[in-house]
Amino acid sequence: MAKKLDKVDVVVVGSGWAGGTVSAELSKAGYQVVMLERGKDQKRSDFIGVKDELRYTNRHEMIEKLTGDTITSRVALNDVALPVRLQKDMNTGTDLGGGSVHWAGSVYRWRSYDFEIRSKTIERYGEGKIPEGMQIRDWGITYDELEPYYDKWEKTAGISGEPDPLGDKRSNDYPNPPMLASPAIKLFKESAKEIGLHPYQMASGNMSQTYTNPDGETLNQCMFCAFCTMYGCDFSAKSDPLATVIPTAQKTGNCDIRTNSLVRRVLHKDGKATGVLYTDTRTGQEYEQPADVVVLAAFTFSNNRLLMLSDIGEMYNPETRKGTIGRNFTGQFNSTFLGATGFFNDKKFNYYMGAGGLGGALSDYDADLFDHSDLDFIHGGGIELRQYGDAAIKNNFVPKDTPSWGKEFKEKSLFYAYRTLTVWYSAAVMPWWHNYMDLDPTYKDEYGDPLLRITNKLTEQDKNIAKFGIEKCTEIVEAMGADIVEPDELPDQFDHTYNGMHYIGGVAMGEDPETSAVNNYLQMWDMENLFVVGGSALPHFSSHHPTPTIGALAYRAAEGIEKYLKEDGGMLAEAKTASVKV
Amino acid sequence: MANNQKPNNNSSGMSRRNFLKNSGLVAGGLLGGSLFGGLVTSQFQKGTKDESASNTKVQESFEARTFFSRNEDFDLLSAATERIFPEDEHGPGAIELGVPYFIDRQCSGDWGNNANDYMHGPFPTITKTEQYEEDGVNTEKVTSSTVVKVPAGTPSYQTKMTRGVFFLEGIRAMEQTSKEKFDDRFIKLEPEQQDEVLQMFESGEVQFSGVDSADFFSLLRQTTIEGVYADPVYGGNRNMEAWKMKEYPGPRMSFLNEIEEEDFIVMKPESLRNYQGH
Numbered sequence: 001m002a003k004k005l006d007k008v009d010v011v012v013v014g015s016g017w018a019g020g021t022v023s024a025e026l027s028k029a030g031y032q033v034v035m036l037e038r039g040k041d042q043k044r045s046d047f048i049g050v051k052d053e054l055r056y057t058n059r060h061e062m063i064e065k066l067t068g069d070t071i072t073s074r075v076a077l078n079d080v081a082l083p084v085r086l087q088k089d090m091n092t093g094t095d096l097g098g099g100s101v102h103w104a105g106s107v108y109r110w111r112s113y114d115f116e117i118r119s120k121t122i123e124r125y126g127e128g129k130i131p132e133g134m135q136i137r138d139w140g141i142t143y144d145e146l147e148p149y150y151d152k153w154e155k156t157a158g159i160s161g162e163p164d165p166l167g168d169k170r171s172n173d174y175p176n177p178p179m180l181a182s183p184a185i186k187l188f189k190e191s192a193k194e195i196g197l198h199p200y201q202m203a204s205g206n207m208s209q210t211y212t213n214p215d216g217e218t219l220n221q222c223m224f225c226a227f228c229t230m231y232g233c234d235f236s237a238k239s240d241p242l243a244t245v246i247p248t249a250q251k252t253g254n255c256d257i258r259t260n261s262l263v264r265r266v267l268h269k270d271g272k273a274t275g276v277l278y279t280d281t282r283t284g285q286e287y288e289q290p291a292d293v294v295v296l297a298a299f300t301f302s303n304n305r306l307l308m309l310s311d312i313g314e315m316y317n318p319e320t321r322k323g324t325i326g327r328n329f330t331g332q333f334n335s336t337f338l339g340a341t342g343f344f345n346d347k348k349f350n351y352y353m354g355a356g357g358l359g360g361a362l363s364d365y366d367a368d369l370f371d372h373s374d375l376d377f378i379h380g381g382g383i384e385l386r387q388y389g390d391a392a393i394k395n396n397f398v399p400k401d402t403p404s405w406g407k408e409f410k411e412k413s414l415f416y417a418y419r420t421l422t423v424w425y426s427a428a429v430m431p432w433w434h435n436y437m438d439l440d441p442t443y444k445d446e447y448g449d450p451l452l453r454i455t456n457k458l459t460e461q462d463k464n465i466a467k468f469g470i471e472k473c474t475e476i477v478e479a480m481g482a483d484i485v486e487p488d489e490l491p492d493q494f495d496h497t498y499n500g501m502h503y504i505g506g507v508a509m510g511e512d513p514e515t516s517a518v519n520n521y522l523q524m525w526d527m528e529n530l531f532v533v534g535g536s537a538l539p540h541f542s543s544h545h546p547t548p549t550i551g552a553l554a555y556r557a558a559e560g561i562e563k564y565l566k567e568d569g570g571m572l573a574e575a576k577t578a579s580v581k582v
Numbered sequence: 583m584a585n586n587q588k589p590n591n592n593s594s595g596m597s598r599r600n601f602l603k604n605s606g607l608v609a610g611g612l613l614g615g616s617l618f619g620g621l622v623t624s625q626f627q628k629g630t631k632d633e634s635a636s637n638t639k640v641q642e643s644f645e646a647r648t649f650f651s652r653n654e655d656f657d658l659l660s661a662a663t664e665r666i667f668p669e670d671e672h673g674p675g676a677i678e679l680g681v682p683y684f685i686d687r688q689c690s691g692d693w694g695n696n697a698n699d700y701m702h703g704p705f706p707t708i709t710k711t712e713q714y715e716e717d718g719v720n721t722e723k724v725t726s727s728t729v730v731k732v733p734a735g736t737p738s739y740q741t742k743m744t745r746g747v748f749f750l751e752g753i754r755a756m757e758q759t760s761k762e763k764f765d766d767r768f769i770k771l772e773p774e775q776q777d778e779v780l781q782m783f784e785s786g787e788v789q790f791s792g793v794d795s796a797d798f799f800s801l802l803r804q805t806t807i808e809g810v811y812a813d814p815v816y817g818g819n820r821n822m823e824a825w826k827m828k829e830y831p832g833p834r835m836s837f838l839n840e841i842e843e844e845d846f847i848v849m850k851p852e853s854l855r856n857y858q859g860h
Binding site for chain 2: 058069084087181182223226349350352393404417418
């Protein structure tokens, strides 16, 4: 029997950048907030001394355990989906601060093209450029409208960087200067410049100097120790919710953070959310937490599954292409980070050093910054050379004709350690009618609820854009003077690995309730006091990681929730009916 | 030949000669770590390693099997890891690095028991791609190199076996294959013959326990590499010998002053024990 708790103003599900930001803003504004996190409590000092590659990178210390639940996955509608069973194939974050605590820290705003992708594509190339079944649409918000929220998030997070020479208009510089450039990054930039491209130092959530954000939270300068991705920062030099929005929420005294609290249903009555039902994962005790406003700010998979299990909104049906929940599923798959690898016989780079967001980048082949008239895809990708810093298990790169074990492997893997540089193209991924999420008919979680099922197929668009990117990266690696240049191979089909952390959509924003689930304040069209914040709101996957866009939209949502609470309800944005068929 | 070297299960799995040679470093590490913390430890050790090596008595090793009950399973595993990462002019191979013990420990823990993976049924019982084709299931080729992708076109590891069980079944299938093909036990074979058995497994020629041998090989290969290069705390990479071969410095506080350096910098490796400072 669920224990009923006292009602609060707002209950927030999830504690990453999305949930953390909303909780910080609303508790600062004086509202009583309860934040629920399924994972354990943690704090920044827990990560002192964590530089253990096997434990964190190979055994996934910070990744959600799949013991109780996972997702199932298939390629096509008539396939039988099977569970993704191993943590190494399914990397989602958990614990206080969410996946953001072990992020690399790569920071890119998405492009003005993204937010009006359908209109802008049609305007430049005509309606025929968009293939049948590609469900792109304008987002119901423009880049210029979102820009102040990007700016706010970058200041909270203390981003270090310099403007992209091909970037959209910014109201301010990044709050911190760019990171130092290593010799490998200098080589990348100089070589790219020589062939007429526009490289720059990528922006990062690793701090280039000690920084105190507008909420008074302080971050240390990054030491380039190379333990970022898959690790919490040993030195508090990486921006994450534990270092920023969570302590900001805590010090207001208005935010009650409850960890080990797995939300299993959104409760609702007469078209309004009344609270959530959650289970204490340590004791099994169920609780009912009533609230005036419910905010789902968990990972994409959980946001979608919670709505489906709670019977809120209309689930997407690929046969009729109607319904919105589960629609517009995209992510970064095995077609996303392809490029070319260079092996240098006469140069050695200090590649055991690095930082998650340390790299060179260029946008010449991004978004619609180049002419697609004669190309068989839309959108583009970012090109990067990243110096994460490789530890010893990972650093086993050998040219393709080398055996993967034995004497020759040992010889070459020792020789090419620190002589191997990769340049990749992070291609954008478009939504299609046949790629979506629903509930699995067979597999269940530890409480007996159905698992989320993902149906995802690589399309010609995905293969064509990747092929283009591989060619461009190969040109750069050749210009860098590598002795052996190896372009990546194109995959035939999706390989069911979800180890890139970035999967989005399913509760996507827009201006038409027929095709979108939330408006541009991330308020549900079907339930005005339910806000669904996070990657689930993004209608397609642009050419870079989604974190800053999730952060910006979280600030936008927080503003909307405050308005909703102040003005006593109502829809915050007006629905527009379909002017185009999708 | 190093590849035929039989591990000594009563002590540490590496030869006595090497054990004596390296034990000074082990003792030095323990001594430094117990007296000082953090950076102080590292500084202290740098100055005293050689001295402590010369006047410290041999440290007894307590290394033993806790997962592989049968000697013959462990012996085969050891020989196979040595073929995957052999001793050569660059330095020690898998056996001397302690990789068999690393794998033994991994198999008995959470990872070996798939404690953090989704292991609920139903498990599909058909494993051949052709059968899926007959059933009209999508079998487009995938490029994943994941363990146990049964069959092509589905998520990996659709088996009820834990990794520990998988290791036992795989090792015994290797022994069986060795006897069938060369009429002798795997550890008695010539190195080239051992390689041939490993290649048969790598190419997926052998089927056992409803899985593909290529999946077992890929698990064996990956775990061997992990044992070679993981921090010595897990039982492999003894005395950080693999890090020395790779010129990997181990966990460090800062490279702020070196990140812009043009020349490659070789540092004496330090372990997690050093880094954590106790």
